[in-house]
Amino acid sequence: ILNNGDTINGTVNQQGGNLSLAGVTTNGKLNSTGGVVNVTGNQTLKDGDTIGSGANLKVGATLTNEGGTINLDNGDKIESAGSISQTSGTIDANNFATSNNGGSLKVNGGSLKISSGGLTLNNADDNIADGATVNMNGNLTINNGSVSLRSSDNLENGTIEQTNGTLKLNGIKTGDINLNSTGGNLNLTNTTLNNSNDSISSTV
Numbered sequence: 001i002l003n004n005g006d007t008i009n010g011t012v013n014q015q016g017g018n019l020s021l022a023g024v025t026t027n028g029k030l031n032s033t034g035g036v037v038n039v040t041g042n043q044t045l046k047d048g049d050t051i052g053s054g055a056n057l058k059v060g061a062t063l064t065n066e067g068g069t070i071n072l073d074n075g076d077k078i079e080s081a082g083s084i085s086q087t088s089g090t091i092d093a094n095n096f097a098t099s100n101n102g103g104s105l106k107v108n109g110g111s112l113k114i115s116s117g118g119l120t121l122n123n124a125d126d127n128i129a130d131g132a133t134v135n136m137n138g139n140l141t142i143n144n145g146s147v148s149l150r151s152s153d154n155l156e157n158g159t160i161e162q163t164n165g166t167l168k169l170n171g172i173k174t175g176d177i178n179l180n181s182t183g184g185n186l187n188l189t190n191t192t193l194n195n196s197n198d199s200i201s202s203t204v
Contacts, residue, residue, distance in 0.1 A: 003041060014055065022061070028068070039063045039082065045070070045089065053094070059103060065089040065110065072096040073117065078103035083125075086110045086132070093119040098126050100144060107132040114138045118158065121145040121165065130170075136177065142167055142184065151190075159197075162186065162204075174198050 002008070004023030012019075014032040022041025028048025032055040039059045047067030051057055056075045059082035063070075067089040074095045078084055082103035084091070088110040095117025098105050104125035111133050118139035121128075126145030128134065134153040142162045149155070151171030160167070162181040169179075170189040178195035186204050 001040075026068075030068075047089070053092075059084055065091065067110075078105065086112075093117075094138070096120070098123045098145075100124075104145075111135065114140055114158065121147070124165075126165075 001020040001022065002024035007025040008027050008029040011029045011031065014035050016035040018036045018038065019032065020038045020040050021043045023043055026046055026049050028046045030049040032050065033052040034054045036056045036058065037051055039061050042062045044064045044066055045068030049068035051070045053071040053073055057072070059078045061082055063082070063084045065086040069090045072091060072093045076096060078098060080102050083106065085106045085108065087108055090111045090113065091107060092113040092115060094115035097120035100122040102123065104123045105121070106127045108129045109131040112128060114134065114136045116138045118141065120141040120143065122143045124144045128147045130148045130150060134149060136155045137157045139158045140160050142165045144165045146166040148168040149172055155172070155177045158177050160177060160179045162184050164184040166185040167181065168187040169191045171191065173192045174195040178197040179193065180199045181204050182201040183203050186200065
C-alpha cells in the first residue's frame with residue numbers, strides 16, 4: 001500500500017501481485033504492466049506513469065491523470081465510489097465500458113484513444129469534453145453521458161452509436177466512420193454525413 005505519506009523517488013515496476021494506491025507522490029516513476037492496481041484513495045498520475053493493458057485496474061476513489069498513460073479494457077472497473085478524470089496524458093480504451101451504477105469517466109483534456117475493442121459509456125456523469133483530442137479506431141457507444149467531437153479529432157474507423165445522453169458534433173465529416181443515433185440529444189454544427197450507413201432516428 002502506497003499512500004499520501006509516501007514518495008516514489010526510484011521506480012516502481014509492477015509485473016504481478018497487488019498494488020494499492022492512495023495519494024502516493026509518484027514523480028512519474030510508476031510502471032504497472034501486470035497484477036492488480038487498486039485505487040483506494042484519491043490518486044494523481046503524472047507524466048511518465050503508466051498503467052498498462054496487462055494490469056487490472058480497480059478504481060474505488062478519484063484517479064486523476066495529469067500526464068500519465070492509462071490503458072482500460074474489460075478487466076478494469078470503475079467502482080461506484082470511484083471516478084477517472086483526465087486533464088492531460090493519454091487514456092487508451094479497448095473493450096471498456098463504464099457502469100450505470102458505477103463510477104464515471106471524465107476526459108477533459110489530453111488524448112483519448114478508442115481502440116478496436118471500443119468504448120461504451122453507460123454513466124450519466126461520463127463526459128468526453130471539447131478539450132480532449134479523440135483518436136477513434138473502434139466503436140463509441142453512448143448509452144448515457146455527454147460527448148463532444150470536433151474537426152481536430154481523428155476519427156479513422158468505427159461507428160458512433162447513440163441511444164441516450166448528449167452528442168455534440170462540430171465540423172465532423174463521417175466518411176470513414178458512421179453515425180447511428182436512435183435516442184438522446186444530438187447537436188450538429190458544420191457537420192456532413194457522408195456515410196451511406198449514417199442514420200438519425202425520429203426519436204432523437
